[in-house]
Amino acid sequence: MKKEDTVKLISAEGMEFVIDKEAAMVSQTIRNMLTSPGGFAEAEHGEVTFPEISSVILEKICQYFYWSLQYSRGKETEFHIEPELTLELMMAANYLHT
Amino acid sequence: MPVLRSRDIPPAPPKPPKSRSNVDPPATPTQGREQPLPAARLSSPHSLPPYPKTAGSVSGSAPSSLRRSLRLSSKGSSNAGDQVGLPEVEKCIESRNGDVSKKQKLSVDVDGGFESGGSRVLSLRSGEKVIKGSPLGDGDDGGGGGCDEVVESNKKGKSIVESEYIEKSKRNNEKESVDRKRRFSREEKGKGKLVVESDLESKHENLVGGSVPDVELPAEEVKSPDEQPSKRSNGRTNGGRMERFRDTARRNASRFAYFNAQEEEEEEDNNNLSMEAEREIPSVEEQIEEKVVEDWPGPFSTAMKIIRDRAANLNVRQGSSSSGQAPSVQIKWVPQKGKGKDGSKRLPPSLLDLSLRVLVDNADAIVSLDHVPDAMRHKLCRMLCDRRQMNTNLLDLLLSGSPTEIRLKECSWLTEDKFTECFEKCDTSNLTVLQLDYCGQCLADYNIPSTLARSPTSLLALTTLSLTGAYRLSDAGLSVLVSSAPALRSVNLSQCSYLTHGAIEILASSLASVLLELFIDDCQSIDAMLMLPSLKKLEHLEVLSVAGLESVTDKFIKEFISARGAGIKELILSGCGKLTDSSLKIIAETCSILRALDIGNIPKLTDNSFGYLASGCRSLESLKLCRNAFSDDAIAAFLEMSGEILKELALNNVGKVGHNTALSLARRSKNLVSLDLSWCRNLTDEAMGLIVDSCLSLRVLKLFGCTQITDVFLYGHSNANVEIIGLKLSPLLVHIKGPVESPLQYSSVSSLI
Numbered sequence: 130m131k132k133e134d135t136v137k138l139i140s141a142e143g144m145e146f147v148i149d150k151e152a153a154m155v156s157q158t159i160r161n162m163l164t165s166p167g168g169f170a171e172a173e174h175g176e177v178t179f180p181e182i183s184s185v186i187l188e189k190i191c192q193y194f195y196w197s198l199q200y201s202r203g204k205e206t207e208f209h210i211e212p213e214l215t216l217e218l219m220m221a222a223n224y225l226h227t
Numbered sequence: 228m229p230v231l232r233s234r235d236i237p238p239a240p241p242k243p244p245k246s247r248s249n250v251d252p253p254a255t256p257t258q259g260r261e262q263p264l265p266a267a268r269l270s271s272p273h274s275l276p277p278y279p280k281t282a283g284s285v286s287g288s289a290p291s292s293l294r295r296s297l298r299l300s301s302k303g304s305s306n307a308g309d310q311v312g313l314p315e316v317e318k319c320i321e322s323r324n325g326d327v328s329k330k331q332k333l334s335v336d337v338d339g340g341f342e343s344g345g346s347r348v349l350s351l352r353s354g355e356k357v358i359k360g361s362p363l364g365d366g367d368d369g370g371g372g373g374c375d376e377v378v379e380s381n382k383k384g385k386s387i388v389e390s391e392y393i394e395k396s397k398r399n400n401e402k403e404s405v406d407r408k409r410r411f412s413r414e415e416k417g418k419g420k421l422v423v424e425s426d427l428e429s430k431h432e433n434l435v436g437g438s439v440p441d442v443e444l445p446a447e448e449v450k451s452p453d454e455q456p457s458k459r460s461n462g463r464t465n466g467g468r469m470e471r472f473r474d475t476a477r478r479n480a481s482r483f484a485y486f487n488a489q490e491e492e493e494e495e496d497n498n499n500l501s502m503e504a505e506r507e508i509p510s511v512e513e514q515i516e517e518k519v520v521e522d523w524p525g526p527f528s529t530a531m532k533i534i535r536d537r538a539a540n541l542n543v544r545q546g547s548s549s550s551g552q553a554p555s556v557q558i559k560w561v562p563q564k565g566k567g568k569d570g571s572k573r574l575p576p577s578l579l580d581l582s583l584r585v586l587v588d589n590a591d592a593i594v595s596l597d598h599v600p601d602a603m604r605h606k607l608c609r610m611l612c613d614r615r616q617m618n619t620n621l622l623d624l625l626l627s628g629s630p631t632e633i634r635l636k637e638c639s640w641l642t643e644d645k646f647t648e649c650f651e652k653c654d655t656s657n658l659t660v661l662q663l664d665y666c667g668q669c670l671a672d673y674n675i676p677s678t679l680a681r682s683p684t685s686l687l688a689l690t691t692l693s694l695t696g697a698y699r700l701s702d703a704g705l706s707v708l709v710s711s712a713p714a715l716r717s718v719n720l721s722q723c724s725y726l727t728h729g730a731i732e733i734l735a736s737s738l739a740s741v742l743l744e745l746f747i748d749d750c751q752s753i754d755a756m757l758m759l760p761s762l763k764k765l766e767h768l769e770v771l772s773v774a775g776l777e778s779v780t781d782k783f784i785k786e787f788i789s790a791r792g793a794g795i796k797e798l799i800l801s802g803c804g805k806l807t808d809s810s811l812k813i814i815a816e817t818c819s820i821l822r823a824l825d826i827g828n829i830p831k832l833t834d835n836s837f838g839y840l841a842s843g844c845r846s847l848e849s850l851k852l853c854r855n856a857f858s859d860d861a862i863a864a865f866l867e868m869s870g871e872i873l874k875e876l877a878l879n880n881v882g883k884v885g886h887n888t889a890l891s892l893a894r895r896s897k898n899l900v901s902l903d904l905s906w907c908r909n910l911t912d913e914a915m916g917l918i919v920d921s922c923l924s925l926r927v928l929k930l931f932g933c934t935q936i937t938d939v940f941l942y943g944h945s946n947a948n949v950e951i952i953g954l955k956l957s958p959l960l961v962h963i964k965g966p967v968e969s970p971l972q973y974s975s976v977s978s979l980i
Binding site for chain 1: 574575581583585588589592593598600603
């Protein structure tokens with residue numbers, strides 16, 4: 130993966146997730162951060178920090194991004210969510226507008 | 228909603244259920260068609276001509292035709308005369324002998340209730356759709372047999388026998404047996420209700436004796452009701468009955484066959500017929516209007532004129548059409564196959580929805596809802612209430628801490644004890660929104676002081692209150708509640724049947740300067756005129772809903788609107804059956820900032836109302852109609868003038884909606900987001916396609932009851948963002964508008980303080 134095609138998502142604990150830009154754009158919030166004109170630091174460095182989202186949740190979210198891309202390309206599978214994560218995941222999803 | 232069938236159901240002509248059980252007449256004319264039919268026996272597989280637009284079972288017809296055939300054969304055999312159709316019939320009879328069940332009752336519900344009792348009138352609900360063309364030929368005689376059945380069922384006052392002679396004109400004799408099956412027709416457009424009476428026996432005899440199948444019956448031969456009763460008393464034997472049924476059916480077939488055949492096979496003719504039917508009405512109305520009131524403001528009447536000329540020009544240009552009818556406004560739309568929305572490709576569900584679903588599945592395991600924002604809580608509650616999984620544990624979680632918003636769209640599961648228990652310990656000081664819909668079981672006058680209104684300051688922050696269905700709440704109870712909530716901006720007391728106009732007085736006395744929204748739908752004990760003085764005291768009222776209140780009259784509207792109309796933004800008057808055009812006139816003249824209007828189920832409104840609306844309410848964003856009698860032209864003209872800003876339009880069961888409206892929608896409604904065209908049967912695939920492809924902002928299209936729409940439209944339109952609800956079986960709760968998430972609909976809370 131080339132550097133230009135990726136973004137880094139940083140969780141509350143500092144764990145960094147490097148994913149494709151296309152995957153990250155599934156989230157409307159991240160898309161706005163990266164594409165809006167305004168010279169945001171996120172856009173410049175390609176890094177977005179989420180102080181309220183824990184690593185476990187952020188990992189799940191990244192999995193969702195890729196699953197979503199797969200789904201829209203035609204491969205429709207199940208996205209399993211562990212019940213323990215749902216509440217936090219829901220709130221994170223709401224924040225990320227995804 | 229009755230089960231809807233799409234067009235690709237294998238050919239099965241709609242047949243009335245031939246069981247003894249009465250099929251209840253549906254509430255609306257068009258629903259009758261969708262009644263699930265009891266399984267009837269169908270022995271021999273006849274190749275029935277496709278009748279896709281109608282839902283029904285083939286089996287229904289079989290027994291009846293069998294029955295008829297039997298009688299025919301019994302008569303036929305006795306008659307030496309060659310009856311071309313008879314041999315076939317006999318064939319059928321033999322083959323189906325085993326299954327013949329002589330059901331005495333033929334219950335076919337067509338298009339609404341059948342006017343019971345002795346009046347066995349051959350009637351068509353929509354007279355203008357009567358056949359204009361040539362009478363039917365072959366195989367019409369089958370209908371006679373149906374009559375007896377009808378007689379029987381008439382007596383029970385429940386069923387209507389329809390004769391279906393749809394393809395009669397196209398069938399040859401070989402298929403007569405098939406035709407016989409379709410004896411019981413139904414008007415596919417759901418406009419007609421045929422009550423086939425057992426007819427003149429003499430006619431039966433004649434017809435049976437003569438060359439039965441090939442008798443060409445002119446449409447005029449449909450018998451008048453008067454003759455029937457006398458004949459009815461004669462020969463009520465089984466044998467005679469079939470004859471009579473057949474005869475009557477034969478006679479009536481001509482009325483239907485032309486109409487149906489046209490409609491089925493040629494959509495153009497379909498348009499012509501329907502357009503002509505519609506034209507008749509507008510022209511009549513026009514004349515009446517011109518005589519009575521001609522005070523349409525200039526632009527509107529110009530618009531109307533343009534639309535009428537549109538069709539007239541077409542007429543001139545096209546010369547004579549098939550039967551001299553005014554041709555329909557041509558809609559040119561070609562399905563764009565392969566473009567845009569690919570049926571198989573679906574958007575992935577959002578993570579929010581996915582996690583919400585899992586959460587709801589595991590709702591029992593939720594330990595705490597702290598830090599969950601209100602919007603999430605509302606979504607959660609909504610899903611739980613829909614699934615009826617809401618319980619007191621979850622309610623406790625919701626009420627823990629100091630909640631700010633509580634929205635429970637359905638509290639019927641909550642008992643009074645639990646309600647008291649939960650709310651006694653709830654800290655309501657920060658509560659801004661309290662919605663306890665359908666709380667009748669738990670809320671009464673006596674437990675308000677201990678739960679909600681514990682002190683005069685317990686609901687200090689409350690701006691939005693909704694206690695629908697609180698049938699035990701009296702004026703006194705409301706008074707206690709309101710005294711604790713001095714900052715109420717929005718009050719919804721729908722279906723609180725115990726409240727009287729005194730309740731409005733209470734609201735006016737303490738909330739006169741703050742109340743913005745008032746909903747008193749279906750509060751039957753509130754008399755509109757008595758509450759008028761109090762209502763006028765509400766200085767800033769923006770939203771008023773008096774749906775279903777029969778006491779709302781023109782006078783009420785006149786006085787209220789004159790006093791407070793200038794500030795009204797939303798007016799819901801659906802079901803106020805006494806209102807006439809004069810109310811609309813006043814509304815249009817005074818309510819200049821009106822944004823939403825609901826005038827459904829008000830039968831007395833005419834096209835004049837549209838004239839007033841078009842000229843008056845220039846900010847109208849949402850218009851809801853339901854079962855109104857407006858003409859296609861009027862709606863089209865209104866759209867031409869005001870369609871640009873319209874965001875939500877409901878034309879539910881406004882039967883006359885047709886191509887003019889479609890064209891105007893396509894041209895003008897660029898901002899339309901939600902469109903409801905349920906039960907608008909005059910709209911063809913082309914019209915729908917044009918609308919959907921042109922209204923680029925459209926997101927929701929409701930098409931309940933539009934069985935005339937086929938896959939040509941469904942898979943051919945190129946608007947990828949539209950969600951079409953109501954055709955295929957889709958989850959029904961999806962389309963129900965969720966609660967307004969903000970506490971107030973038109974203002975923000977902070978702006979008032």
